[in-house]
Amino acid sequence: MGVYTFTHETTASVAPSTLFKALVIDFNKLGSELAPDVKSIENVEGDGGPGTIKKITFVEGGPIKYLKHKIHVVDDKNLVTKYSLIEGDVLGDKLETINYEGKFEASENGGCVCTTTSEYHTKGDYVVTEEEHNVGKEKANDLIKAIETYLLANPSVYA
Numbered sequence: 001m002g003v004y005t006f007t008h009e010t011t012a013s014v015a016p017s018t019l020f021k022a023l024v025i026d027f028n029k030l031g032s033e034l035a036p037d038v039k040s041i042e043n044v045e046g047d048g049g050p051g052t053i054k055k056i057t058f059v060e061g062g063p064i065k066y067l068k069h070k071i072h073v074v075d076d077k078n079l080v081t082k083y084s085l086i087e088g089d090v091l092g093d094k095l096e097t098i099n100y101e102g103k104f105e106a107s108e109n110g111g112c113v114c115t116t117t118s119e120y121h122t123k124g125d126y127v128v129t130e131e132e133h134n135v136g137k138e139k140a141n142d143l144i145k146a147i148e149t150y151l152l153a154n155p156s157v158y159a
Contacts, residue, residue: 001096004120004128009113010141012148016104016112020079021158022147023114024102028054034146037062049074053086064089079104090136095128096121098136114144 012019022030025048028041039057046052052071058064067088074081085091085098099119107113118136120128151158 002122006133007117009115010144013111014151018158019112020104024081094126
């Protein structure tokens, strides 16, 4: 088993607390509304806080059927979240789990910098490449941009 870690930053032109509320606290609602390939997001266990297991079901015909995330940390004071991908098509026969940590911080222009660290735990001697990581990173960036667009069009929603 190996562990491969990647870190990337995404910027948004909304306040960090606003993006955190939309992307972390209200993810079940907004993720299913704004991500075109997501059919539904539901808590199959827990209330959204630590210990919760979320199931994301994707529309039929796509490359991914579903994912399950386990929430470890939702820190709305420090704007940090930690969760793991524990089940789903993405893991396949090469990955045990993927751990994520997201931090939301103010940027100089009044917006937000979201720093995400992804830690891939592999099976056997499999090596995760940056190109493979970039596929998931691009999907996450697309979701952040969709939520940012929604927040800019609806500035009072999570103010």
